[in-house]
Amino acid sequence: MTETNTTTPTPFEQHAGRGRFNASFFHVMGPYLERSLRDHKSRVFAGLPAEVVELGSGVGANLRYLPHGATLVAVEPNRAMHGRLRDAARRQGVRLDLRERTAESTGLADGSVDTVISSLVLCSVHDPDAALAEVRRILRPGGTFRFVEHVAAEEGTPTRAAQRLFRRPWGWTFEGCSCERxxxxxxxxxxxxxxxxxxxxxxxxxxxxxxxxAGTATA
Structure with missing residues (x-):
């Protein structure tokens, strides 16, 4: 896939302890989370093409939705995830093009991509507006951004209160993840x-x- 130097990589703190914890957490909890999200992912990620860009591929939870032999351009800054991601790609028969970059600065060329996906990622990027501007920049006209994300609950609900209560420990543990966006x-x-x-x-x-x-945004 064509690269460009028009964006400067956004800094990502490689925290050894939290990085390894999150890689292990999502490896162990992946099947449980997948059962909860499967119906929504199956709808949003249906019919993915032979080449897909994914923001925050993690340990490879979404590889199962790509056709066998497809190419995944994985934008994943957390090195602790890379080993499990490579192993999962081999098991799924997906060619992996791994980029140690952030969602805000993928390094891909303008209008070079048909499909971008993300799941449980925009909650933790440093700048969601910049990440989505980057998605729009790299998508071809008519290309799609398909997403499954968790969001802030309605004001006055017990879930919203819990999101506020656990804001700091949750964000620290899950490397900047916010439940209040x-x-x-x-x-x-x-x-x-x-x-x-x-x-x-x-x-x-x-x-x-x-x-x-869960949804789809069209460029």
Whole structure:
């Protein structure tokens, strides 16, 4: 895939302890989270093409949605995830093009991509507005950004109270993850030609995480 030098890499703190913890956490908890999210992911990620860019590929939870033999351009700054991601790509028969960069500065060329995906990623990027501007920059006209993300709950609800209560320990543990972002509003304000969003709720012990959106934004 064509690269460009028009964006400067956004700094990412490689924290040895938290990085390894998150790689292990998502490896162990991946099957449980996948059961909770499968129906929404299956709808949003249906019919993915033979080449896909993913923001924050982690340990490879979404590889199963790519066709066998596809290429995944994985934008994943956390080195602790890379080993498990490579292993998962081999098992799934997906060619991995791994980029140690951030969502705000992928390094890919303008208008060079048909499809970008993310799941549980925009909650933790340093600058969601910049990340979505980068998605728009690299997408071809008519290309799609497909996403499954967790978002802030409605004001006055127990879930919103829990999100506030656990804000700091949650963010520290999960490397900047925030449960208080209005990501639907952020996507809608990002300048896409069309945005379709489904709101839903999970029922898991991870209460701050349970308010979710899934959808598609078209460039």
């Amino acid at each position: 209005d990501l639907e509003g952020t996507v809608r304000a990002a300048g896409f030609a069309a945005v379709e969003v489904e709101r839903y709720r999970l029922h898991t012990p991870f209460l701050p995480f349970n308010t979710q959106i």
